[in-house]
Amino acid sequence: MNCISFPAESLSPQTGDTLYLDSSFVLSGLALHRNCADLLQAFAGHSMYASPVVWAEVVHVLVRTYVAGDLSKLMVGQAEGLVHAMTAPELMSLWMSGKAREGLLNMKRASDEAMKSPSARLRALLIPYQQSAMGALERFLEASGVSLLSIGPEALRKAKTICEVAPCDTNDALHLAVALTSGCSYAVTKDADWGRVPATLRPVVLQVA
Numbered sequence: 001m002n003c004i005s006f007p008a009e010s011l012s013p014q015t016g017d018t019l020y021l022d023s024s025f026v027l028s029g030l031a032l033h034r035n036c037a038d039l040l041q042a043f044a045g046h047s048m049y050a051s052p053v054v055w056a057e058v059v060h061v062l063v064r065t066y067v068a069g070d071l072s073k074l075m076v077g078q079a080e081g082l083v084h085a086m087t088a089p090e091l092m093s094l095w096m097s098g099k100a101r102e103g104l105l106n107m108k109r110a111s112d113e114a115m116k117s118p119s120a121r122l123r124a125l126l127i128p129y130q131q132s133a134m135g136a137l138e139r140f141l142e143a144s145g146v147s148l149l150s151i152g153p154e155a156l157r158k159a160k161t162i163c164e165v166a167p168c169d170t171n172d173a174l175h176l177a178v179a180l181t182s183g184c185s186y187a188v189t190k191d192a193d194w195g196r197v198p199a200t201l202r203p204v205v206l207q208v209a
Contacts, residue, residue: 003195003205006039018047020179021146023057024190025208030140035208040144048146051178053171062133063126084128091125155181166197176202
């Protein structure tokens with residue numbers, strides 16, 4: 001069995017089964033998606049892992065989401081429910097000064113640009129958002145019993161092989177390589193099409209709807 005769709009297909013965890021959780025699954029878990037919670041419950045007591053790639057991707061997405069949300073609220077004059085009520089107005093003043101009102105997608109683009117800005121002050125204003133993102137991720141990983149795996153030379157070589165033989169971006173290749181070289185039973189994802197990667201180069205893919 002190379003790929004399993006959860007919860008559409010039956011799944012019976014066996015003693016010793018281990019999970020590698022990718023960034024899309026962790027982000028959906030943080031958003032309290034029901035299927036993610038059900039899967040974690042089904043594997044309660046089993047070893048679960050993530051990698052530094054997950055850490056970096058999830059923190060980046062959370063910061064972008066937090067900043068975009070705060071800027072979007074301030075653009076329509078809403079001061080309640082901000083992630084960082086003390087920081088957001090100054091961030092808004094520095095970055096959005098002179099810009100026309102834009103939608104949420106443009107706010108996300110603006111937050112991406114703010115994260116790459118050469119302005120030291122602008123980047124400093126992102127630190128509280130980064131701290132919030134890291135805190136949220138740490139709490140999720142701890143509550144779910146997830147441990148972080150390192151990315152060693154063997155995983156890097158395997159990721160290179162995956163990229164050479166399958167249409168797979170670098171981060172997805174790293175996810176699969178870490179899961180495989182660490183001996184995980186399943187590589188869990190929410191949205192990646194990992195079934196196209198040869199079964200010899202990955203664990204069983206557990207795709208969560």
